[in-house]
Amino acid sequence: xxxxxxxxxxxxxxxxxxxxxxxxxxxxxxxxxxxxxxxxxxxxxxxxxxxxxxxxxxxxxxxxxxxxxxxxxxxxxxxxxxxxxxxxxxxxxxxxxxxxxxxxxxxxxxxxxxxxxxxxxxxxxxxxxxxxxxxxxxxxxxxxxxxxxxxxxxxxxxxxxxxxxxxxxxxxxxxxxxxxxxxxxxxxxxxxxxxxxxxxxxxxxxxxxxxxxxxxxxxxxxxxxxxxxxxxxxxxxxxxxxxxxxxxxxxxxxxxxxxxxxxxxxxxxxxxxxxxxxxxxxxxxxxxxxxxxxxxxxxxxxxxxxxxxxxxxxxxxxxxxxxxx
Amino acid sequence: xxxxxxxxxxxxxxxxxxxxxxxxxxxxxxxxxxxxxxxxxxxxxxxxxxxxxxxxxxxxxxxxxxxxxxxxxxxxxxxxxxxxxxxxxxxxxxxxxxxxxxxxxxxxxxxx
Ligand SMILES: [Fe+2]
Ligand SMILES: [Fe+2]
Numbered sequence: 001x002x003x004x005x006x007x008x009x010x011x012x013x014x015x016x017x018x019x020x021x022x023x024x025x026x027x028x029x030x031x032x033x034x035x036x037x038x039x040x041x042x043x044x045x046x047x048x049x050x051x052x053x054x055x056x057x058x059x060x061x062x063x064x065x066x067x068x069x070x071x072x073x074x075x076x077x078x079x080x081x082x083x084x085x086x087x088x089x090x091x092x093x094x095x096x097x098x099x100x101x102x103x104x105x106x107x108x109x110x111x112x113x114x115x116x117x118x119x120x121x122x123x124x125x126x127x128x129x130x131x132x133x134x135x136x137x138x139x140x141x142x143x144x145x146x147x148x149x150x151x152x153x154x155x156x157x158x159x160x161x162x163x164x165x166x167x168x169x170x171x172x173x174x175x176x177x178x179x180x181x182x183x184x185x186x187x188x189x190x191x192x193x194x195x196x197x198x199x200x201x202x203x204x205x206x207x208x209x210x211x212x213x214x215x216x217x218x219x220x221x222x223x224x225x226x227x228x229x230x231x232x233x234x235x236x237x238x239x240x241x242x243x244x245x246x247x248x249x250x251x252x253x254x255x256x257x258x259x260x261x262x263x264x265x266x267x268x269x270x271x272x273x274x275x276x277x278x279x280x281x282x283x284x285x286x287x288x289x290x291x292x293x294x295x296x297x298x299x300x301x302x303x304x305x306x307x308x309x310x311x312x313x314x315x316x317x318x319x320x321x322x323x324x325x
Numbered sequence: 326x327x328x329x330x331x332x333x334x335x336x337x338x339x340x341x342x343x344x345x346x347x348x349x350x351x352x353x354x355x356x357x358x359x360x361x362x363x364x365x366x367x368x369x370x371x372x373x374x375x376x377x378x379x380x381x382x383x384x385x386x387x388x389x390x391x392x393x394x395x396x397x398x399x400x401x402x403x404x405x406x407x408x409x410x411x412x413x414x415x416x417x418x419x420x421x422x423x424x425x426x427x428x429x430x431x432x433x434x435x436x437x
Contacts, residue, residue, distance in 0.1 A: 032407065034404070034406065034407045035407045036407075081387075084387070085387070088383075088384050088387065091369060091384055092367060092384075095367055095368045098350065098368075103347060104347060104370060105347050160367075161367075164366075164367070168388075307348065308346070310348070310372035310373075310376065311346060311348060311372050313372065313373075314372040314373040314376075317373065318373075
């Protein structure tokens with residue numbers, strides 16, 4: 001997902017406090033910033049919310065790539081609004097992480113140095129305009145699948161950020177599907193582009209949910225803490241069940257011959273993505289890892305004088321006001 | 326309030342955050358179209374008050390969510406302490422007569 005393979009921290013604290021904390025979570029109580037919480041809960045959340053925030057920010061890059069080349073002025077305005085929303089999502093999430101005692105710049109620096117990760121999906125390139133359709137439809141669609149249950153997560157600021165984000169997400173998915181409909185019903189060349197985009201984004205979208213449950217070692221604690229609401233495989237299956245009929249409606253073919261309705265399970269059968277590829281991308285060897293990180297570093301470095309200038313100006317103004325009083 | 330913290334967020338139990346030159350944190354309150362109170366919507370960083378209001382417009386009112394913005398630097402917010410939860414609000418527990426349903430008014434008296 002936007003947060004993949006989050007390692008949850010073991011916690012060694014006063015068993016009485018831990019039990020009381022778990023009881024609050026089991027009672028669906030929200031944990032707020034100043035409440036006592038196990039160190040492991042705090043650390044795991046910083047890692048998870050931070051990675052989620054980084055994904056929103058880095059996720060602007062593959063779509064930003066097409067803003068200047070959108071086919072119409074209206075498409076351009078829509079894409080711009082969508083990318084701007086993602087910046088907002090990053091902000092909401094950084095603020096939620098900050099309530100746990102990390103600073104915004106610390107998180108940013110950990111992204112820029114490669115110490116913290118962002119979702120594997122954003123390390124794939126966006127080669128044609130149809131990719132804007134596939135990204136909105138599949139990538140935002142997969143994100144929604146994960147973010148909707150997270151509105152009920154146990155940490156108050158994270159849950160509230162998710163409520164805001166979910167309100168804005170469905171526009172993203174629908175604008176993507178709208179692009180796909182246009183392309184799939186267009187000329188044969190356009191239809192080919194739409195099919196090609198689906199071919200390239202299908203498995204990377206499935207990987208967004210993280211490794212198969214049998215290989216996800218850290219889920220149990222996170223699920224007990226209600227900072228992970230569903231298992232990876234549950235969400236992946238849900239995503240496939242929702243998406244296959246949508247592809248059929250477009251007249252496109254999911255690039256997996258194993259995709260077939262299973263009358264017994266009442267779900268679609270499908271093939272697992274290539275997990276070696278997934279782990280390789282996570283390690284930094286995806287097609288765009290270097291480019292993405294370089295772009296974020298450049299933006300941060302180029303913006304330094306602006307941040308410093310505003311701060312110096314604000315301090316000078318404050319000093320002048322003090323002197324006048 | 327028996328214990329008021331200077332900042333809305335406690336420092337973490339991990340190593341203290343290194344001091345840095347970051348734009349301060351602001352809490353943002355927005356009043357919607359329909360005359361309700363300003364409501365806390367979230368926070369953001371800005372160098373000064375003017376920028377905080379402008380950033381709040383961009384971050385929190387992209388879909389006509391509000392017609393008025395308040396920005397308050399987070400360090401100026403006084404907050405009650407979570408450990409008081411019980412005792413702090415205890416005085417309200419025993420005063421059931423503050424609720425209208427405490428009083429039985431006969432139907433004959435009409436709507437009240
Ligand atoms: Fe988003
Ligand atoms: Fe989105």
